[in-house]
Amino acid sequence: MNESTITEEKILQAARLEFERKGYNGTRMQVIADVAGISKASLHYHFRSKDNLFQRIFDDALNAYIPLVNTWKDDSLNWEEKVNRFTTDLLEFVQKGTMLFIIREINRNPELLSERLKKSKSPNSFILYFEQLNTDNQIRQTDPRLLYIFLQSICCFPAINNQMFKKVLRLTDKQYHEMMEGYARAAATFIINAIKK
Secondary structure, eight states: OOHHHHHHHHHHHHHHHHHHHHHHOOHHHHHHHHHTTHHHHHHHHHHHHHHHHHHHHHHHHHHHHHHHHGGOOOOOSSSSHHHHHHHHHHHHHHHHTTTHHHHHHHHTTTHHHHHHHHHOOOOOOHHHHHHHHTTTTTOOOHHHHHHHEEEEEEEHHHTTHHHHHHHHHOHHHHHHHHHTHHHHHHHHHHHHHHHHH
């Protein structure tokens, strides 16, 4: 790896931490440069602007989420196995902190997702998959859009709001972590039982 590539990787690591913690508005280029151990001039040499650097971090975050969507295209699994896999993978992704970053930044600037969706002409694979299950009468008649919201919410909220849950449920960090180890399976079972015929 050459020096320029190493420097770029340091910048990306520092930027990812700052943007995920503080969001676009709270992140300062000087702080990223300091954390990366480089000058601000060097930072601008590699990425030119805060917008360019942010866009790279945001695109990387969305690209990390895309494999989850492919769950619904995997023909080797039945629908219950797909719900189990998606729930487990989504919860793992959310616990890394990246999902909160994506959600926060899309709420700040909805065009971030609009531009991405314009480039991708393919329809939502989750919606198509569950519409087909409805048509084939394999599940209770369910609005796939609501199901998508339920599934995302059930997986995201405990990780995004873990401090409140620990306090309200009077759980230590260890107790909460132990409870969350079985959460993905419980969440998937809840969704499956709700739509199973």
